[in-house]
Amino acid sequence: MEIINIRRSVRSYSNKPVEKEKVELLLRAAMQAPSARNQQPWHFIVVDDEETLQALATVSRNVQMLKEAPLAIIVLIDSESLTAPLMAPQDASAATQNILLKAVDLDLGTCWCGVYPREERMEALASILNVPDRFQVFSLIAVGYPKDKAANRFVDRFDPARVHYNKF
């Protein structure tokens, strides 16, 4: 379970495409996320078309790495399927995090690009990807083989000052 400890944000990728089988494993991991009342609010758009990737890369500064990424996965929330609507962004976050972790297991690098709740980003991405109104664009994940093979590596992030016992 070193996966959790070595996951880093990877923004530079080799040319190697991501295998279809691996994409399915990432999506399977995403759909194993917990969700409030088991509402499973998620849909996913897998983008490997070069022209679409370049269009997505123009949307905001934080998705620049799509200029060289071979793949992006966009996580959507189906706003008409919700039984616990306030919790849907947390469900979609858990699905996003599962993708990041599974990617490490598959020797891939990822970068979680925040989209929701920034309307300008949500609308720009929805427009490029023909997303129907009932769906909200939640996050965008750049995926690829890291140019630097040691990109996923352990960094100690533990800070005992952040931990409190029984009361704050």
Next chain:
Amino acid sequence: MEIINIRRSVRSYSNKPVEKEKVELLLRAAMQAPSARNQQPWHFIVVDDEETLQALATVSRNVQMLKEAPLAIIVLIDSESLTAPLMAPQDASAATQNILLKAVDLDLGTCWCGVYPREERMEALASILNVPDRFQVFSLIAVGYPKDKAANRFVDRFDPARVHYNKF
């Protein structure tokens, strides 16, 4: 990396306490989550005091399992430390999800109880735990050894109808 695929919400626990070493591993996993601009907005309260657990259990229906759980971890957001405030709930979700996954690796069961953005839950928990105003109570995770040892198990959640290619 079967951890992701076998994690389930576990609401029934044995009496066995959770070892201190395992609690630290859960917190280490949490602090490895990605965060927007690496803002790491999280603090954690670890509760194993029986009286406090019983008090927490009264806060809402969705935390009832604390009546028998030996441990709870509460994830807080430090609202005065944020460089990307809109994204902090997503960072805290990723930290929460890391705890759930690491727990499976340690033979523990967990249940993610949604708190934020429901003010009544946030305030009730903050009051019991003496949380200062600058922190928001984000989530509560019940933790324990599952009464049913096979509680974490594979359930196929993959739905190909949720996947779209290049455009919606």
